Amino acid sequence: MFLVNYIKEIFGALKSLMVGMRRTLFYFTNHKQIITEQYPDNRATLKLADRFKGEVVMPHDENNEHRCTGCTACELACPNGTIKVVTKFDITPEGKKKKAIDKLVYHLELCTMCNLCITACPSDAIVMAQTFEHSVFDRNQLTKVLNKEGSKIMEGIE
């Protein structure tokens, strides 16, 4: 009886090993199953999801105008001080002083892509971009000014 069990045990063990080996052989011979994405080579076809949170950007239209009023809602919403809004006062044609942004400084190195600034913005001035290749050699380059040089606020945004 001992011998029978002993032999049974060995055959059971061998069978379980064979089953695993059959599975790996299947993948060894079926190269269609390969799922590797060759990343830097497939940049042309690489499509990221449209909601992918890569970095915060401020869209400008063709007249170099943005929608930011400088209300600092995004700065308050941010959990770790990624955004700094620097405001200035513009003189409107009527001669009145009007608050506007001078610079919207964005520290990409601190950003955790939590999307809170986007939801906080009342005028949809900032959005998430789908870029993701952010590595640079100097961390100063990660501090970005979102509004473009000489841009101004769109008409009718309060």
Place this chain on the structure above:
Amino acid sequence: MDQEALKIAITALLPSASVEEGTEWLTINIEPTEWLSLAQQLRNDEFLLFDYLFCVTCVDWKTHVSMVYHLSSTTFRHNMVVKAKLDKAKPEIESVSKIWRTAELHEREQYEMFGVQFLNHPDLRLLILPDGWEGKNPMLKDFDDPINMIKL
């Protein structure tokens, strides 16, 4: 056991405990000296059987420090909270690591973060902070670290 029945059972065990009102789970306030014997009874009483200690918290109230123990029973599925008020200058409470063995690690964490001394703890050493840590306990409200703090 529902909250009312628990309340009666606990007050029978420890008449000096004061029950907090308006809480999700039964919450009692006790003196730190009573804690060990109460814990033993809570763990071993056949109708209470609080065998699962799932959260050990210390709260710094500036004037005093309080320990909060969340208990639950895997048999009866009732929960309760025990709070003990400790002296700020010399926070001391009995360790319950012999009763619930998970307390050993939790108490070590609270010891280094709040400086609470757990009496008769088998192995009260720093767990998270680097060896030879000197100075204040980092989770206290008046802790300030001018060197490592990142100011924005």
Place this chain on the structure above:
Amino acid sequence: MIETVGSTADGDLIINIGPQHPATHGVLHLVVTLHGETIKKVEPHLGYIHRSIEKMCESLTYRQYIYVTSRMDYLSSHINNHACSLIVEKGLQIEVPPRAQVIRVLMDELTRIASHELWWGAMAMDLGAFTPFFHAFREREVINDIMEETCGARLTMNYLLPGGVLDDIHPNFQRKVKDFIKLFKSKIDEYDEMVTGNIIFQSRMKDVGYISAADAISFGCSGPTLRGSGVSCDVRKIYPYEIYDKLDFEEVLESGGDSFARYMVRIREMKQSIRIIEQLIDNIPEGEFQAKTKAVLKLPKGEFYQRVETARGEFGIYIVSEGGTTPYRIKFRSPGFSNLSALDHMARGGKIGDLVAMMGTLDLVIPDIDR
């Protein structure tokens, strides 16, 4: 101070497993006392990535602190966020729309499967089989793609807000999840072929790292670790939150108490998660995905506790509120921390190879322990 070099007076070796070691999957430092190959003592040495999230949260508002909790147990970040949302909703009595509830539960279960997939691959890799790791990632990537499409990120999704979810589900969501279910069902048997049934794997796992039910409770274990010892502890069943009480699923229990039992719990749990997803995926109610909430959330004065079932066990949040916009004290009860405390008890008398198997079945995520 922990003695980390040399040998003890009895001539036993002291070996440092970690902070950088292939088996710890993170910066866990275990100081192991060895007698030959036999383990006499395991002492965890923590703090290498402690960020004091509890202290950080004391200066963050109730919307902001959610994103920090994704960084604790990054493999079930969505479930952690879920707990954060639930506790704020409980404090403010916000009614979450049914659509948001279903979306949340769907995402929870997808996260659970993704986490268990990664665990399965890493577990097999700990035992020396490399191939399952890549096979596990094949399915996990599909989940990550689904997450990316709907939540905008693959790992730390930050998809939840108190009162609902950040955004409605993507139009492709339902189709892709159904595809995933089909794929997963065709591949789950391969897992058994490659790993579960393998004689070497079984002999490595059976009767290793035994912990009795009473000990597991005393050590505060939760999740698959406790269920592997035969103690029912699924928060989804016992203290149901969201819509879990309306769902039809089993709590997976194994009575072995050894590594193999914990392994089987996780494997079977994946199938239960699929069952939950199948029930919900065609029945997502129409309507709002976010409740109307105030611009500034202020939790009333008092204490709140909320627990959820993450992939690793019971995750709890304890908030002491003084009525302000930020918590006065916040405490995270992480499953990994308590599960780790049982490691010494389990490992004594085993071999080094067993220690690796045990750490694999405990499924330790180090940021979860260090917080």
Place this chain on the structure above:
Amino acid sequence: MWSFSEIANMIHTWLNDTFSPTLVTIIEMVIMGVLVISLFAVLGLILVIMERKVSAWMQIRLGPNRVGPKGIFQSAADTLKLLMKEAMTPNGADKFLFNFAPYLAIIVAMLLMAPIVFAKDFTMWDLNIGVLYVSAVSSLSVISILMAGWASNNKYSLLGAMRSGAQIVSYELSAGLAILTVVVLTGTLNLNEIILSQQNGWWIFKGHIPIIISFLIFIIAVTAETNRAPFDLAEAESELTAGFHTEYSGMKFALFFLAEYVNVFIVCAIGATLFLGGWMPFHIGNWEGFNHIMDYIPSSLWFFGKTFFLIFLIMWFRWTFPRLRIDQLLNLEWKYLLPISMVNLLIVTAMAILGWHF
């Protein structure tokens, strides 16, 4: 067609005609040395790329595909990288033993090359005790591992070395017994004669079930002896980081690496020689046409084909199975493999005496 033996004979005659006999011996030795070292290099390059491709395809990956067409020069690039790395010696290490161990490993592997029959009438040293020589010299490889582990002054290395010592010493037994079954059937220790005895069929075909069992035992035992997964306890990267070569870097590490692959090649070559007929072509009974076609394939191709099939088998094991624990490893040897191979040897002996084999 030109065979290796003809080329060798040609060179030998030409040298004898031109130089004095002493000089001829010296020149031939130099040629031999150069050939062995270049074979080493080529084997290392081929086996590394083969291992990486095999593992990649089993793991539904592409594998190396950047250096050269389909990545075939990847292992050359790896070698270049390893050559340029700093060869460090840790502070507390025993300097001499630490630096000597990798060379010892490679020397043992080189010595094992001598009696292998690469093709028809083509062997470096036609030794009449070839089988004995191989099993004797291969046990030396444990010394280099123990040396490396002890001299590193690292506890991981020491544990790895100790495991390896226990492992190699015990698995030597069942490997030796498995080899003995073939020796019993052929009645010779000469590898050339063992191959010639398989002219009318390889031993695995005409030796009935006992030889198949001993072939299986042989494969398992040599997998353990060469420290390959699932028996790679000496390295066990998830337990001991890298085991006995934790502290090695650069070329010294590469030598261990190379020695491992060459050892795999050698044991597979021995396995092919003993059980699969070495360079003998595959023949089926009386199918004259088929047998003729098989004879046209050069003998060296037959040899390398069989060897690489066995190497693939060992790689296949590695990328499928989890690793055993040290006590299970010894259990497997002493409780299963050794008793079975002993009984098996008895049966084969009876078979040989009674002439039951074909």
